[in-house]
Every structure is written in structure tokens, then in C-alpha cells.
Amino acid sequence: MFDAIVAFSLRNRILVLFAAIALVAMGLVSASRLPVDVLPNLNRPVVTILTESPGLAPPEVETLVTRPIETSMSGVPGVERVRSVSGIGLSVVYVEFDWSEDVFRARQQVAERLTLVREQIPPGTVPQMGPVTSIMGEIMLVAIPYGKASPMEAREIADFQIRPRLLTIPGVAQVIPIGGEVRQYRVSPDPAAMAAQGITLDQIDRQLREFGTNSGGGFVDQFQKEYLIRGVAQTTRIDDLRALVVGESANGPVRLSQVASADFAAGFRRGEAGYDGAPAVVIAVQKQPTADTIAVTTQVEAALKEITATLPDGISADKVQFRQANFIETSIGTLQKVLIEAAIVVAIVLFLFLLNTRTTAISLISLPISILITAIVFSIFGLSINTMTLGGLAIAIGELVDDAVVDVENVFRRLRENAALPEPKSSLVVIAHASGEVRSGIVYATAIIILVFLPLFFLGGVEGRLFAPLGQAYIVSILASFVTAVTLTPVLCYYWLPKIAQIHAERESGLVTRLKQANAWILDWGFARVRGISIAAGIVSVLAIGGALLLPRAFLPTFNEGSFVVGFQLEPGISLEASSQLAATAEKLLLQIPQVESVSRRTGRAELDEHAEGVHSSELDVALKPDTEDRDAVAETIRKQLAILPGSISVGAPIGHRLDHLLSGVQAQIVIKIFAEDLDAARASAEQLRAAAVEIPGVVDLRVEKQVRVPQLDLRIDYERASSYGITPAAVSDAIATLSNGKIVSRVVDGLKRYDVVLRLPDETRTTAALADLLIETPRGPVPLRNLAEIVETDGPNQILREGGKRRIVVSANAEPGANLGSIVTAIEAEAAKLKLPVGGFVRVEGQFEAQREAAFTIGGLSLVSFGLIFVLLFTRYRSARIALIIMAGVPMALVGSVLALALAGLPLSVASMVGFVTLTGIASRNGILKVSHYINLVLHEGETWGDAMIIRGTLERLTPVLMTALAAGLALTPLLIGADEPGKEILHPVAVTIFGGLLSATLLDALITPILFRLFGQAPLERIVDEARQSGNLRAY
DSSP, X not given: OHHHHHHHHXXXXXXXXXXXXXXXXXXXXXXXXXXXXXXXXXXXXXXXXXXXXXXXXXXXXXXXXXXXXXXXXXXXXXXXEEEEEEETXXXXXXXXXXXXXXXXXXXXXXXXXXXXXXXXXXXXXXXXEOOOOOTXXXXXXXXXXXXXXXXXXXXXXXXXXXXXHHHTSTTEEEEEEESSOOEEXXXXXXXXXXXXXXXOHHHHHHHHHTTTOOEEEXXXXXXXXXXXXXXXXXXXXXXXXXXXXXXXXXXXXEEHHHHEEEEEEEOOOSEXXXXXXXXXXEEEEEEOTTSOHHHHHHHHHHHHHHHHHHSOTTOOSOEEEEEHHHXXXXXXXXXHHHHHHHHHHHHXXXXXXXXXXXXXXXXXXXXXXXXXXXXXXXXXXXOOBOHHHHHHHHHHTTTTTHHHHHHHHHHHHHXXXXXXXXXXXXXXXXXXXHHHHHHHHHHHHHHHXXXXXXXXXXXXXXXXXXXXXXXXXXXXXXXXXXXXXXXXXXXXXXHHSHHHHHHTXXXXXXXXXXXXXXXXXXXHHHHTTHHHHHHHHHHHHHHHHHHHHHSOBOSSOOOOOSEEEEEEEOOTTOOHXXXXXXXXXXXXXXXXXXXXXXXXXXXXXXXXXSSOOOXXXXXXXXXXXXXXXXXXXXXXXXXXXXXXXXXXXEEEOHHHHHHHHHHHSSSSSEEEEEEOSXXXXXXXXXXXXXXXXXXXXXXXXXXXXXXXXXXXEEEEEOHHHHXXXXXXXXXXXXXXXXXXXXXXXXXXXXXXXXXXXXXXXXXXXXXXXXXXXXXEOOTTOOEEGGGTEEEEEEEEESOEEEETTEEEEEEEEEEOTTOOHHHHHHHHHHHHHTOOXXXXXXXXXXXXXXXXXXXXXXHHHHHHHHHHHXXXXXXXXXXXXXXXHHHHTHHHHHXXXXXXXXXXXXXXXXXXXXXXXXXXXXXXXXXXXXXXXXXXXXXXXXXXXXXXXXXXXXXXXXXXXXXXXXXXXXXXXXXXXXXXTSTTTTTHHHHHHHHHHHHHHHHHHHHHHHHHHHHHHOHHHHHHHHHHHHHHTOOOOO
């Protein structure tokens, strides 16, 4: 079939050339339109359910809200895990689906279940699904320092000017402001004045509900026109609220100001923010999963510029603390530079071997065409340009010329031989025949490369989503180069090579001549020591496999994003004000570090946030100066700088934190989950494990999840006393909830602004002593609360976390740079096994190591399947198990160099390096195919007979294409070997080191080992193949 394609291309040369030009044009257009992102789509289908339950303590939230929702979600098809957080007045349930599920179908299923569960939760409690956002989280953090404005004014700018404007931008999923003060109309009843005037709380509530609302009066026809009647009672004046009539007394109407105070006040806050040590409003911008980050960022920045021009003096919205597009642009720019540098290296390698500009140019043309065809395929299937797809091209770039190199080298050699004949044949015939000679080897080598990449497409979880696009880019570009080699390359050979072949007849470059002489000497030396070399090769291969198993383990390298995320956890129970002051101190300490450019802070939880963080928790985003080199040293400095503060510290990178959260639900590399219903006993076990783990070398940022007891005021209603006053306990609870917790009774509309009208006691009357004197309305008149309930100062959990239907507490840690993650986890698992757990308790170790272990198992298992398929493929080609095994012997030879390269570079065995092993398998097999096929062709077509002379001749004639393809593939990785911590190279550097080391050992050892193995085991299968071919009359080239 492929011979027919070559023949068709040579007959229709003009058509092929125009098709190539058209593909180049389409590729350029497609490449310019592809979306750009930092990583492939890593979004696991997760539905977040937020339920506000104002005033309820965590145990009540868990019992009344969280558990009914969890129970209803557990039976939804496709659900893999249900996690939840029950905090103070808030329930957050995370429903995680299988990766194959469609997120919108998942949301529909969750919505159906929520309609049923609403009957099981308290009235007025409405579960809401969070928007569909990207796992990459915030693409921008924008700080708005107060300047001359008040906290309320700054927050209003964020809520009513910036947020609505940014939400109109296509691709923006959510805009979450935190910090400042939310303005409210606060009505604070005076129970004593109410009792004196005979006004009840219900009367005030009822009148406030109707405050400031307009009404409709229908239509009226008059003067031949239709008039719309409006009852306009809407107002924003606080004096109008104070003058509101709430009832009647003996002295006439009772106004609100007589029984309550009414004024503007700040809403109840659970979060605060700062920028560079000063208070600020911080706005987090989240994108939709498939949106182009750079395009969305550009539009957001343009909108912010427009808004800033209209803001009052002293306030600006241009303090961008975090901009994910910076990392994307730097990474993509780095990889584009890598592609260009690699192409230059490949061109130099080819020219040194071919010593001919035309053969070099023909081989190189397959590079841009293959890449542009890949862009067309990506455009068709909706894939994006990211570090992994560009990485796939960067790794493949040296191999994209392989098919063309093998073809061009053989065509040029045959044209030179033809030019030396007394009666030269037609160039078309020679080119078609020469292409046919190597076509089989190219086809099978390409098929093997595709087979070895199959394990990547079966990887689950984050690693599968991460590396599958790399495999897609690699395979598509390799297939594109193969198509180019069987269509365009022969046509270009016809136009450019026949005349030059006559001039360069019988001429080789001096480099090739010397290499052949060296290889011939090595073969003569090796053939005299066949047995010893074979045994030594076997021993070295076994040692390499053992060495690979002894390498330290890791999941993925860290990303150089130019910023850190610092988690700062204080002891729960601290007030928001105190927590914010300590976090602001942390900001100022971080700004003292020379490499730090700016710091923003988010303390507690924003109103729209999907995370139930308490006020004890702060997250500091630290932007580093562009010239910062040693990020690990800066991270260590951050830990030392903040060590003087109370609380626990964790330091990570934005993407790394989000990947950790995606893997285990916790932002840490190592996560030990202790499951037990008795939280106090589970916490004791967690502290015991923490004390043991702190001694393990390489462990940093070790901490126990802050599930602790915090101060509470229990108002324990006495049923007997309540009944004696003629009031039900439920009525007492409602009165307490309204007066102490507060109740939104209506909203005031001021253009686009919305303000809550809240009924609530003043803060000074919500203390333990003041609550005891609080007057509660009863049928027998106002009664102090102390007569109806006992007020007890006690404690209770600050939050309750659940997973899989059970309560759990987490011990989390990170590994310091260069530490062996595998040995750390093994040590932690040993300590966890010693724990005396509560009844029904158990332990799970999760995080990056678990993902690495699963990925290693998947890649290892499926690689064995791939090797089996490769063996079957080679067996169907050569009809010989011996020849198939001889060709596959190049794989352990490659493993030797890979293990040595990883050890010398100080790199762990990670998912990235395992992908390098996979890639190497296909490249190593290609060399064996080229040599063995040529041995067979020499005997079958050129009259050679079995013997050392035939093997040496075949090895030397294949030396040029083998070395060219190996060196082109290996040296093209040089840009990825240098500057390992540059943005965009982090994941690809281990892949490049693995491939480079393996190629080096495979090429050097293969020059000797494959000929020796063929000499030992190849005679019988060779003779059988030749006999069968001659008997059948099928003398096609192998």
C-alpha cells in the first residue's frame, strides 16, 4: 500500500506540492486560533453545594444540613467521593464524579436530588450549586487598597462596579471579593422600650418587610393615552427608616426610632483582606474550564483599566497581585524557544552527516509541516496549546525528521550508486525503489512508537489528563512526519537530488567515514568476544532495572510560577480582628525578604467562596521578583521569617496546591486521613502521629487539621419554665435567633446596588451577661432570658469534616526539595500502623505519592502489554520470535543510560521520567528494525551470504541513518536539559533527561549488541525468511 502511495506521489508531483502548501497555510491559521493555557484541562467533574445556615453551630449544621445532602448524593450514578465541611452557619458538600462524566450532566443529577432533599433540611435553608470553574482556580488576584475611602466605599466599588462588569466578560465564571465592609441598614431593637410602648418583635418585623417597596396600580386610559400607575414608596434615606410607623400606643403612632436604633452598619464578616501590609479589598477572578486564560486575562485587564479611570481619587483597581497569564506566556515562550533551538540542533546534526544542503533541507522540511499538521488536528478536536502539548512536540522534534532522514539517506545513496553505473536507470525508478527498501522499517517503527504510548491514554486521574495531551501531540506529529515522508519527501528528492548525486558520486563526509571505521573495529573486537559481551550486557540490564527501582520517588516536579501560596493557620477560636492583625504582621515580615515583590492576604472566607475556611485561616499570595533564581531557598526563608508567629505555616505554589487539592481534597503533598466518629479521640491520634512524623527526615510543613474545640455559649432552654410563662421552646429559639444572630427582613434598592435591612441586637448587648437580661416576649409579658434558659459557657467543634459518610481529621505535610517522597510515605505509614485508633476508626494515606504509585502501576502493567503487542507486531513482520527479541533487546540497553542519567542529575523516578521511559522504548526499537531489515535485504536482494562480513556491511550501511536519527532525537532535547527550573520546562526536564541518557546508551551499545545477538541467534530465521521469500516469489524489501 505504501509503495503505491509513493508511486502516486511521484506521478502527481505538482499536486503533492500544492497540497503541502495548502496544509502549511491551514496550519498557520489553525495555530494562531488555538486556545492557550498553562496545562491541559484537568477539571474533574465536581459539583459544590453551598448551604447557608445562619447561626447554626457545626454539630447542628452537620446533623440537619450536611448529612441529608450527603446521603442523597451518595447514590447518584458516577459519584466517586463525597466530601463535606460543616462550619459555623455553613455547609459545603463536594460531590466528585468519575473523570469520564460530563460535568453538566452531573450537575443535572445533583439538582434533581437537591429538590428531594429540601424537604429534609430546615425551612428557609436553600442549598445552591457553585458555578462551573476551572481547577486552576483564580487566574487573577486584584487588590484595591482603601486609600482615602472607607472600608464600605471600597467594598461597594468591588461589589457594584467591578464585579458586575467582569462577570459580563466571556470566559469569566466567578468574581469573588473579600475584605472591606458590606453596608447594611441595621435595626437594633430595644426590648425595654418595646415593652414600654407595647410593641412586639413581630410588629417591627412585619413593618420592615414592607419598607421601601414600590407597588403596581395597573393602567388608566385618559386623554387618549394609557398611563401606568406606580406606587412609589422606595427610599434609601436612613431617616425614612427611622420614621417608619411600627404600631400604635395610647399616645399615638409609634415610630421605629422610639423602640429601636436604625443606622448604617457593617454586615457580619467572616473574612478580611490586605495588600502589602495595609487593609484592602482583594478580588479573585475565576475562569470557566475551557476558556482561553490569556484572552480572558486581556479582557479583564482592559475592563479594570476602564473602571479605574472612573473611580474616585485615591482608589485604583490596578494592583494585580497574581496573574496566571504571566506563567503561561513565559512557559509558552520558553517552549517556543526550545522548538526553534531544537530545530537548529537537528539541522546541524543532519548537515554534519550528510554534508549536503539539499538532503539536509529535504529532511528538515518535515519539521514545520508535521508541526502545522498537528495544529490542524488540534483545531479539529478542540485541543489547546499548553506546556504539555508543546512539550510533546519538543520531545518529538528530533524524531520528526527520522522518517525523512532514513528515506533521504537511502535515496541519495542509491542515486549515487546509480550515477556510477554505465547505464543509469531513471531517477523516478531509483527513488521509488530506494524508498521502498526502507519503507517497511519506517512503517513498523512508527507503529511501535504508537504502541508504546498507549499506556499514557489509560492513566487515570490528574496524571492521565496531564500526560495524555503530550502523547497526543507526540503521536499526531510522528504520524504527520510519516505521511510527509511517504508523499512529499520522494517528490522533493526527485526535484533536488538526481543532479547533485552525480556530482557527489561515491562521496561521504569525513565524519561518517571515521565513524564507520570505528564501528568496524568495534565489531571485529566484539565478534571475538561474543559470549562474554552478551553475558555482560545481560548483567548490566538487570542492574539497570534494579537501579530504577531504587531511585527516589516523586509525583511531579514543582512549577516555577514566580509566586508562592503561604497557608497561615492560627488556633481556632481566635477572633477575625486578631487573626487579621497577625496575618497583616505576616505580610510585613514577608515584605522584608529581598526577593519578595508584593504580598496580598485573604483571612477567613469570602461571602461567595466555595471553601469553608474559618477566621483562623489566612492565605498569603507572595509574588517574587522576576530575577529570583533559587525558589527553594526563598521558601525556606519564608518559613524561618514566619516562625516567630504563633500558628502553623505551609508554603507551596498555586498550581501545585490546586493539584494536591484535586488529588486528596487537601492542599499538601502527603495527606494522612484518620476516620472516626469520635473527633476528640481522632484528634489525639492525629497529634500522636504528628509528634512521630516530625522526626522523619525530609518532612516539612507538618500540621494537624484545625478541628478543635472553640468557646461556645449554650442557651439551654428549660421546658418547664417556658411552659409556665405560656411560651413554647421553639418561640424562645426563634426570638434568640432573630435578636442575637440577626435576620434579613428586606432589601433596599438603590439603582444597581442592593442593601440588606437587618434586624439584630447591638454587639454590646450580645455578651454573656447582657443576653441573660434579654427580654423575651411571652403571653405573660416580657421575661428575662435567664428565667427561661440556662446560659452556659462551654466549647464545641469549630468545624466538622466528613468524607465517604464518616468524620475525618487530616495530618498533612510536604516533602522538602530533593527528598525521597516514597521513603517519607513509607515511614509515615509505619508510624500510622502503630496508632491506637478509636472504635471503628481507620487510616488512609493519600496525596501525590498515592497518585504516583497508581500511575507507576498503570504504566508498568500496560507497558508489559505494549511490549507484548510490539513482540506480536514484529513477529507478524519477520515470522521469527528470535528476530523480534533481538530487536527488542535495545530497550534494556536504553534503560541503562536512563537510570544513570536520572541518578547523575539527582532526579527522582516520577511520572514524568516514566513517560520518558515509554518514549524511549519506541526510539530504541527503531534502531534494531533498521539494522535487522537491512541484513535481510542484503541477503535477499544483493547476493550477500550469512557471515560476519554481511553483518558488518549491513551495520555500517545503516550507521548513518541510525546515528542521525538518534543524535537528532537526543541532541534536540538539549534545550530542555539546560535550565531545568525555567517556566515550562519543569515537567519536561525529567522526560528529556530520561530520553537523552537512554538514547546515548542505546545508540552506543546497540552498535555492538544488536550485531552480536544477530550473529548468535539470527542465522536460522534469516535463512528461513530468504527461502520462503524466494519460494513464494515475494521479493519485497524488508
